Amino acid sequence: MKQSLQLKLTQHLALTPQLQQSIKLLQLSTLDLNQEIERFLQENPMLERADEPEMHMPGEASDFSNGDSRTEVQNETAPTEERSASDEFASDDWGEINYSNTPRDDDDDSDYSQQTAEIPTLRDHLEDQLRLLPLETRDHALVSILIDNLGDDGLLSISLDEVLETLPEELEVEMEELRIALCYLQNLEPIGIGARTISECLMLQMAPMPTTPTVRLARQICERHLDLLAGKDYARLKKLLGCDEEALRSAQYLIRSLNPRPGAEFAQSDNRYIVPDVVVKQVKGAWVASLNSAAMPRLRVNRMYANILQQHRENGGSQLAMQLQEAKWLIKNVEQRFDTILRVSQAIVDRQYRFFEHGEVAMRPLVLRDIAEVLDLHESTISRVTTQKFMFTPRGIFELKYFFGSHVETEAGGECSAIAIKALIKQLVGNEDAKKPLSDSAISEVLAKQGINVARRTVAKYREAMQIPPVNQRKSL
Structure with a gap:
């Protein structure tokens, strides 16, 4: 086989580190973006938040007030590696991002952290009642074991036989003892706690009620025909119970007033709050999208470290120079992220303005390609922008993807x-x-x-x- 050399020209797309970072930031949600920025703030001393007090070197505080000694930072789309040292460090605007139009008063003491009252758990609520009962230590322990086996809905998640199998044999616990412990548990509040089925839970809640025809009929339904009531098979229910429609309606109303999940009010809910990226308002008859300043970080280059690097650039400082460049890239990419979100949001508002006026029935068909063609962007970019980004409107908060559909x-x-x-x-x-x-x-x-x-x-x-x-x-x- 004869060997030979060939010269071949090809083109390929190379993603620079700045472009990779821009794509990554674009697809992050507001929460993930703040976490990513916190990571940069911890790793890069050249980067700081704009709402933090500036650090000054001793004897050099006046240098920052002299606007003639510095020139404005140039915002390049693709910064090169061959910039001169004077262009790199001489800066007036250090890339600060400040979307807030309201000046911050650092002396304002009204910004208190909100403290939420601790909600007792279901176990704590039941244990507090259990301590007030005159029970023997053994009975108290058995009731506590049953409490530990309650689900979030307040129902007993396993049978008494399974509870008995989990107990050590040397305790010699009998089934009758567990039944007695269960009776103690089911007499605690909220009423219906400790039931093994929904039917038993509803029956416990109706036990203290006076025995009227409606209550009697409701008990029969819960005990034997709850599945027919759930399936709304009213004709068969009337035939089996021998009642008329009015009596069945009264019994159904009573059953619906009961709580099949008595322990749900003590469930610890994980509340997640959404900070909208865009706010939509009607201005002079037109719907206008604007960025939410509360969702956007305010960043800038640390001037003290940047001036130190400028003064000692002849002694090296390549690591600090690289960190300064990374800080500028981040500031520019964050700014570009929100500018893209705003452009896409306004394009969506222009297309779906009837929705803001008349509601969902006026929603127009919209696909990613439609917005991409209007803004001269790629569909993948529109997909990244509309994922986990939210818009606050007079009709509620919606994810940007909500406005797209078949x-x-x-x-x-x-x-x-x-x-x-x-x-x-x-x-x-x-x-x-x-x-x-x-x-x-x-x-x-x-x-x-x-x-x-x-x-x-x-x-x-x-x-x-x-x-x-x-x-x-x-x-x-």
């Missing part, structure tokens, strides 16, 4: 957004006769009369996506 063609040759169709289905279900609810086929026919051709299976898919129960479960007495 469409269905109408008889007139136009297009109708899937979100608008879901809103119409929700309206039809909300206004239907509860005794004769609309089936998926009936909803499809109503939409067809409005010029929207939607198949029955599509209606069923949209209805399930909105967690609307089927027609048989929406029927009421």
